[in-house]
Amino acid sequence: MRFGRQDAMALLYEWTKGESLRKHGLAVSVCTESYGRREAEKLGLTGAEVEAFAEPYACAGLLHDMDYERHPSLEEHPFVGVEHLRGLGWPESILHAILAHADYSGTPRASHLDKALFACDELAGFLTACALVKPSKSIHDVEVASVKKKMKDKAFARAVKREDITAGAELLGVPLEEHLANCLRAMQERAEELGLENGA
Ligand SMILES: [Fe+2]
Numbered sequence: 622m623r624f625g626r627q628d629a630m631a632l633l634y635e636w637t638k639g640e641s642l643r644k645h646g647l648a649v650s651v652c653t654e655s656y657g658r659r660e661a662e663k664l665g666l667t668g669a670e671v672e673a674f675a676e677p678y679a680c681a682g683l684l685h686d687m688d689y690e691r692h693p694s695l696e697e698h699p700f701v702g703v704e705h706l707r708g709l710g711w712p713e714s715i716l717h718a719i720l721a722h723a724d725y726s727g728t729p730r731a732s733h734l735d736k737a738l739f740a741c742d743e744l745a746g747f748l749t750a751c752a753l754v755k756p757s758k759s760i761h762d763v764e765v766a767s768v769k770k771k772m773k774d775k776a777f778a779r780a781v782k783r784e785d786i787t788a789g790a791e792l793l794g795v796p797l798e799e800h801l802a803n804c805l806r807a808m809q810e811r812a813e814e815l816g817l818e819n820g821a
Contacts, residue, residue, distance in 0.1 A: 624711055625676055626650075629683035636687045636702070648749055648808060648815055650682025652741035653734075655807035656793065660733050680711075681718040681738045699723055730792060740789025743781050744804050747771075750778035752808075752817045760808050760817035765801050 633646045657678030661671040688702030703716050720728035721735040722742055730736050751768055752760040754777075771777045772786065790800035812818040 624680065624715075626679050626683070629680040632706075633683045633687050637690045639690055642686060642690055644749070644816060645746060646683045646686055648745035649685060649738070649741050650679045651811050651815065652745045652804040652807050653682040653737050654679040655803060656737035656741065657734070659803070660737075677712060677715050678734055678737060681715045681734060682741065684711075684715065685719045685722050685738060685742065695725055699726070733793075736789070736792040739785070740793050740795075740800065741804060742789075743783075743785040744789065744800070745808070747778055747781045747786065748801075748805055748808055749815075749817065750781065757819050758817065759819045760805070760812045760815065761819065763805060765798060765805060768801050768805065769798070 629650075633643060637643050637646065654675050657675030658671055661674035664674070666674055684702065684706065685699065686702075687699075688705070689698050692698050692701040699719050699722070703719050706716055706719075707713075714732060714734060717728060717732065718735045718738045720726045721730045722739050728735075730739055748760065748763060748768065751763045751771055752758060755762040772783050786800075787797055790797045793800065795803070808815060808817065
């Protein structure tokens with residue numbers, strides 16, 4: 622195993638049969654990966670180096686809820702998945718980020734990857750919800766201003782914790798509006814893969 626995107630995708634599909642949880646993993650991956658690229662560019666990396674730097678971000682996104690369908694309890698998620706991944710030899714940096722995305726794990730959000738995964742988890746779900754209420758069901762029809770408005774509407778997508786979105790932006794040191802725009806753009810660029818293209 623090369624511990625890359627394809628391996629992560631295969632594991633996600635093996636462990637998760639539900640369409641919406643698969644799509645959630647992919648959406649979180651797309652957003653988290655975009656922060657990996659951003660960070661790589663900040664560090665002065667170029668070309669293939671950027672790809673290599675961003676790959677663990679993409680994998681962490683794909684794998685973070687991998688065990689949730691089979692092991693949804695607070696005692697088991699994400700610990701069972703992390704143990705399985707550790708047994709396969711996945712890098713500790715990815716495992717740390719997966720543990721740290723769960724508040725109750727006691728694992729601090731220390732690395733940039735830890736922070737990016739946490740910051741993108743709830744937001745990717747929220748942006749998906751924003752797209753699905755559009756008549757087109759397209760992420761291209763979602764705008765930052767309407768996302769901000771919906772964040773204040775408690776009745777909308779009530780399972781999504783707004784405070785995690787704002788805390789995530791703070792952790793990353795990015796203004797909230799910029800965080801919303803970054804993730805929205807990342808999802809728009811890969812809308813087809815996410816099933817959030819026009820008419821999908
Ligand atoms: Fe998640």
